[in-house]
Amino acid sequence: MQQITIKAPATVANLVCGFDVLGMALEEPCDIMQVGLLDEPFVTVSSRDGFPLPSDPAQNTAGAPLLAIMEELGASRPGLGFEVLIDKKIKPGSGIGSSAASAAGAVVAANHLLGNIFSKQDLVRFAMFGEKVASGVKHADNVAPCIFGGITLIRSIFPLDIVSIPAPSLYVTVVHPQIEVRTADARQILRKNVLLKDAIRQWGNIAGLVAGLMRDDHELIGRSLEDVIIEPVRSILIPGFDEVKRQCKEAGALGGGISGSGPSIFMLSRDAAIAGAVEGCMKGIYEKIGLSYHTYITTINREGVKVYS
Amino acid sequence: MQQITIKAPATVANLVCGFDVLGMALEEPCDIMQVGLLDEPFVTVSSRDGFPLPSDPAQNTAGAPLLAIMEELGASRPGLGFEVLIDKKIKPGSGIGSSAASAAGAVVAANHLLGNIFSKQDLVRFAMFGEKVASGVKHADNVAPCIFGGITLIRSIFPLDIVSIPAPSLYVTVVHPQIEVRTADARQILRKNVLLKDAIRQWGNIAGLVAGLMRDDHELIGRSLEDVIIEPVRSILIPGFDEVKRQCKEAGALGGGISGSGPSIFMLSRDAAIAGAVEGCMKGIYEKIGLSYHTYITTINREGVKVYS
Numbered sequence: 001m002q003q004i005t006i007k008a009p010a011t012v013a014n015l016v017c018g019f020d021v022l023g024m025a026l027e028e029p030c031d032i033m034q035v036g037l038l039d040e041p042f043v044t045v046s047s048r049d050g051f052p053l054p055s056d057p058a059q060n061t062a063g064a065p066l067l068a069i070m071e072e073l074g075a076s077r078p079g080l081g082f083e084v085l086i087d088k089k090i091k092p093g094s095g096i097g098s099s100a101a102s103a104a105g106a107v108v109a110a111n112h113l114l115g116n117i118f119s120k121q122d123l124v125r126f127a128m129f130g131e132k133v134a135s136g137v138k139h140a141d142n143v144a145p146c147i148f149g150g151i152t153l154i155r156s157i158f159p160l161d162i163v164s165i166p167a168p169s170l171y172v173t174v175v176h177p178q179i180e181v182r183t184a185d186a187r188q189i190l191r192k193n194v195l196l197k198d199a200i201r202q203w204g205n206i207a208g209l210v211a212g213l214m215r216d217d218h219e220l221i222g223r224s225l226e227d228v229i230i231e232p233v234r235s236i237l238i239p240g241f242d243e244v245k246r247q248c249k250e251a252g253a254l255g256g257g258i259s260g261s262g263p264s265i266f267m268l269s270r271d272a273a274i275a276g277a278v279e280g281c282m283k284g285i286y287e288k289i290g291l292s293y294h295t296y297i298t299t300i301n302r303e304g305v306k307v308y309s
Numbered sequence: 310m311q312q313i314t315i316k317a318p319a320t321v322a323n324l325v326c327g328f329d330v331l332g333m334a335l336e337e338p339c340d341i342m343q344v345g346l347l348d349e350p351f352v353t354v355s356s357r358d359g360f361p362l363p364s365d366p367a368q369n370t371a372g373a374p375l376l377a378i379m380e381e382l383g384a385s386r387p388g389l390g391f392e393v394l395i396d397k398k399i400k401p402g403s404g405i406g407s408s409a410a411s412a413a414g415a416v417v418a419a420n421h422l423l424g425n426i427f428s429k430q431d432l433v434r435f436a437m438f439g440e441k442v443a444s445g446v447k448h449a450d451n452v453a454p455c456i457f458g459g460i461t462l463i464r465s466i467f468p469l470d471i472v473s474i475p476a477p478s479l480y481v482t483v484v485h486p487q488i489e490v491r492t493a494d495a496r497q498i499l500r501k502n503v504l505l506k507d508a509i510r511q512w513g514n515i516a517g518l519v520a521g522l523m524r525d526d527h528e529l530i531g532r533s534l535e536d537v538i539i540e541p542v543r544s545i546l547i548p549g550f551d552e553v554k555r556q557c558k559e560a561g562a563l564g565g566g567i568s569g570s571g572p573s574i575f576m577l578s579r580d581a582a583i584a585g586a587v588e589g590c591m592k593g594i595y596e597k598i599g600l601s602y603h604t605y606i607t608t609i610n611r612e613g614v615k616v617y618s
Contacts (some may be wrong), residue, residue, distance in 0.1 A: 195501060204465060207330060
């Protein structure tokens with residue numbers, strides 16, 4: 001059986017002011033996946049640590065995208081199937097794109113095994129079937145940066161329009177307080193309507209953030225990392241959020257906020273020393289609250305899913 | 310009396326998806342202003358064509374910003390005053406920043422006469438007093454590009470944060486249907502609330518537009534010139550709007566929309582031939598409707614208000 005190994009990175013969706021449209025890939029953590037080509041039309045997905053997965057591949061974040069690929073190829077590849085073994089390093093429910101890594105890793109691996117017949121944009125389209133399984137919504141703000149690497153803008157979902165934005169050389173400090181925030185719940189508490197004046201402030205910020213990223217202007221990036229719409233609602237689900245943000249910025253972080261729908265919080269810093277001080281703030285706050293947590297420092301991943309043939 | 314002449318360009322606010330935050334300066338038309346330094350604390354503003362202006366300078370779009378400068382300098386320049394003569398080439402109420410040109414021209418001229426003591430950002434702050442007189446709201450999306458030139462982003466008004474965005478080498482075709490749309494009316498018909506899903510689409514578009522402008526990607530600029538929030542409401546005030554947009558895009562325009570709050574409509578094209586074809590479409594439509602109109606083709610002004618010492 002032809003088989004390959006890939007590494008699929010964690011991702012930070014939304015990037016504070018870019019709800020549902022921006023995302024960023026991280027160097028660490030990454031899922032490791034082994035994907036093999038079958039000559040029977042089946043998909044099997046299993047977990048290296050024995051974690052129980054849905055037996056129906058259509059209900060699995062890695063399986064559903066592979067079934068979508070098989071359906072797209074249809075009669076031209078009648079005996080096509082895949083076998084997937086996942087070593088899950090990205091904790092589900094942590095808010096750093098765990099489901100996206102499974103979905104994106106599966107489709108990039110499948111495409112490699114098929115001779116790279118699909119574009120990256122096609123792969124995002126397939127991977128979104130995995131996000132639909134995970135959260136009920138076909139969104140691309142994690143799978144796109146996972147596949148493209150760096151920072152991506154989803155200008156539009158229908159039709160799919162993905163724009164790669166240059167990724168600056170910044171350090172990313174992440175804290176994962178060990179509470180559960182379900183993506184579907186975090187989505188449900190959002191209001192369907194927003195004030196026009198808040199929306200204007202938000203699109204001023206995202207425009208500033210894109211300009212700041214493209215000219216590597218750290219001050220502008222920092223000033224633009226402001227979210228007046230989603231964060232005020234969602235941050236109430238994350239104990240210590242306001243304190244983390246305040247202290248980390250005082251410690252020199254450019255800015256940051258909720259990663260995806262949380263509960264992880266990320267902060268961007270211009271150097272390793274500040275990123276370390278930021279991590280210290282995060283640890284101090286959750287020690288004081290008495291909530292279990294996990295922190296790490298990483299950088300921006302520029303290549304996306306990596307294939308080891 | 311020390312006196313200078315300046316040229317203050319017309320500007321297109323909003324740029325379709327950047328309501329209240331983006332603006333672009335045009336090469337033509339421009340107001341011509343003569344500004345002189347008085348040694349008495351008065352401001353006088355008069356019009357070369359004898360058009361009656363408010364006798365109280367505080368009620369005049371050029372006068373109010375000059376009074377703001379005098380107030381800022383206060384006791385340090387007790388006998389400071391200005392005399393302004395305006396040759397108004399930018400028709401008031403046309404939607405291409407007529408009031409902004411008077412305000413921006415006045416403050417750039419005053420700053421030059423005072424030995425360039427203020428930054429461009431300061432000048433925008435003063436010029437906004439003129440916009441307050443004109444429309445009741447302190448907005449900067451016309452005065453900022455008029456002063457800075459090119460395309461500007463107002464990331465925030467309070468505190469004022471202006472970001473210059475690179476201006477591509479595009480042609481701008483403008484049609485001014487001869488109807489009156491008051492800025493205050495055009496603002497009043499907007500809803501105070503918008504759907505979150507529309508706001509997301511809008512901030513995806515402005516992010517795409519900024520990325521497209523910064524990498525001179527004409528296709529991306531064109532795809533991003535979409536406004537799902539303001540245009541559907543305001544365009545009903547402009548006869549022929551949908552037809553202009555449809556035909557101009559068929560003729561090869563990248564895209565465009567309402568200039569500021571209208572009634573002028575602008576279209577961006579990659580070359581002069583397409584800009585000419587676009588002008589032909591505009592003419593045909595308003596001839597058929599039977600509405601008086603004025604069209605012109607210009608380019609993006611990169612230097613803003615020009616001083617002739």
